[in-house]
Amino acid sequence: MTAALPLFGHSEAERAFSSAAASGRMHHAWMIEGPSGIGKARFAMRCAAWLLGARGPADAPFDAVADDPVMSRCLSGGHPDLRILTRELNDKGKLKQDISIEQIRAFNEFFTYRPALGGWRVGIVDSLDELNRNSANAILKTLEEPPNAAIMFLINHGSKPVLPTIRSRCRTLRLHPLDKKDMAAVLQLEGFNGDVTEFQHGRPGLAVERSSETCRIATNAARTLMKSMPRPNDAIVTRAIQAAGVDASSFAAFRDEVLSALAEMAVEAPQRSRTWLGTVKLIGEADELNMDPEQAAAKLVSGLLSAPERH
Numbered sequence: 001m002t003a004a005l006p007l008f009g010h011s012e013a014e015r016a017f018s019s020a021a022a023s024g025r026m027h028h029a030w031m032i033e034g035p036s037g038i039g040k041a042r043f044a045m046r047c048a049a050w051l052l053g054a055r056g057p058a059d060a061p062f063d064a065v066a067d068d069p070v071m072s073r074c075l076s077g078g079h080p081d082l083r084i085l086t087r088e089l090n091d092k093g094k095l096k097q098d099i100s101i102e103q104i105r106a107f108n109e110f111f112t113y114r115p116a117l118g119g120w121r122v123g124i125v126d127s128l129d130e131l132n133r134n135s136a137n138a139i140l141k142t143l144e145e146p147p148n149a150a151i152m153f154l155i156n157h158g159s160k161p162v163l164p165t166i167r168s169r170c171r172t173l174r175l176h177p178l179d180k181k182d183m184a185a186v187l188q189l190e191g192f193n194g195d196v197t198e199f200q201h202g203r204p205g206l207a208v209e210r211s212s213e214t215c216r217i218a219t220n221a222a223r224t225l226m227k228s229m230p231r232p233n234d235a236i237v238t239r240a241i242q243a244a245g246v247d248a249s250s251f252a253a254f255r256d257e258v259l260s261a262l263a264e265m266a267v268e269a270p271q272r273s274r275t276w277l278g279t280v281k282l283i284g285e286a287d288e289l290n291m292d293p294e295q296a297a298a299k300l301v302s303g304l305l306s307a308p309e310r311h
Contacts, residue, residue, distance in 0.1 A: 006189065008182035009202075010043055013173045017047050020171075027171040028146035031128075033156035034175035037205030039186075041126050043175060044153035048082055048122040049074040051151060080116035083107060084124045095248065097290040099130050104138040111142050111150045120149050127155040128162055132290070136163055143169040160287060177202025210253050218243045218250040222257035229304070241301055245294025254297060255283060258304070275307040 007014070013032075020026055030047075032040045054070035073079040085107050087095045107123060115121050125131075131139065142152065143166060154170060156162055178186065179202065186204040192211065209215065221243035228236050244254035259279065266273040282303040286296035 007039055007042055007046055008186050009178040010039060010175050013043065013175055014046075016173060018050075021051070026151065028150060029143055029152045029154060029170040031154045031156055031162070031167065031170035031172045032175060033158060033172060035177060035201070035203055035206075036157040036159075037203035037207070037209065038175055038177055039205065040155045040157075040175055041124070043173075044124050044126070044155060045074060045084075048124060048151075048153060051120045051122055052079060052081055052117075053119065081120060082122050082124075083110045084126060086126050087130055097292075098132040099125070099135050101132070101134040101138050104131075104135045108138065108142045111147050115149055120151055121147075122151050122153070124153045125155060127157055128166070129157045129159045136166065140165055140169075160284070178204060183207075209249055212249065214243075214246045214250045215253040218246065218254040219257050222254045222261070225301070225304075226258060226261040232305075237301060237305070241294065241297045244297035244300075245292075248293055251293035251297055255300065258300065275304070278307060279303055 017030070030044075032044050034040055049068075049071045052070055052074065054068045054074065070079070074082055077084070085099060085103060087097075087099055088103065090096050107125075110123065111121055113121070125139070128136070140163075142150070146152075154166070183202055183204050187207060190204070190208060192204075192208050210219065221240045225232055225236055225240040232240075240254070244251045259276065262272065262276040262279060266276050279300065282299055283296070286299050291299065
């Protein structure tokens with residue numbers, strides 16, 4: 001694995017971070033927020049590795065680094081002073097619905113120890129969107145009482161509200177979608193050969209994810225369903241739920257396509273905005289109940305079919 005971790009766009013945020021470090025007044029918690037698929041996790045990793053000794057934002061040209069040993073350890077998960085928190089797999093080998101409170105407790109404990117190599121202890125939470133209520137409250141322990149030489153990066157996609165007590169203890173860096181030039185550069189670097197004409201929102205990570213066969217099927221199922229509204233036949237409804245229920249990515253592709261179609265309908269007929277709002281509420285409820293993708297898809301489709309505007 002190469003030790004280089006190039007980042008396209010986000011130069012303003014990178015300058016803000018390196019400036020804070022140079023000032024000697026580094027905040028202990030940084031919330032890196034913006035839409036999914038724009039490079040927030042990569043940004044956080046670059047900053048974390050730089051704090052741990054890799055060449056970074058203040059050491060231009062960072063992207064020219066070909067074999068930095070510190071970055072290599074960070075990318076391989078072998079650096080003793082870096083912890084990256086993501087959802088774990090369940091007994092069936094599938095991602096759990098959220099980051100558990102047990103994971104957060106272990107994460108908090110990590111910060112109670114002195115840095116193994118001197119310098120900093122760094123943690124990345126990827127992401128706040130995947131914390132449940134208990135784990136969100138548990139992470140406050142370290143945010144409220146930060147140990148010396150400890151820094152946390154909290155990635156926020158913005159899919160649900162962040163507790164005010166968490167947000168108030170973080171310095172926020174807002175990252176934005178990439179322009180077309182940077183978008184094309186990222187996709188070329190990733191070896192992406194798919195059609196990017198549908199991905200004009202500056203989110204290369206999303207473009208790659210949604211190019212999978214299951215996501216394409218889910219997207220097409222959503223389009224077919226919305227075109228057949230207000231009275232789709234049983235076969236269309238069944239195919240929509242099955243396609244959206246394959247996995248979390250498929251449901252996300254289906255959900256976004258439905259919401260996009262509803263938004264367009266609301267522009268043409270403002271009274272239909274109630275359906276969009278109702279659908280957003282249903283999606284939030286499914287998330288709160290930790291429904292699996294198939295259950296969430298069934299709830300979403302059921303809500304569409306019972307919306308007042310379809311009658």
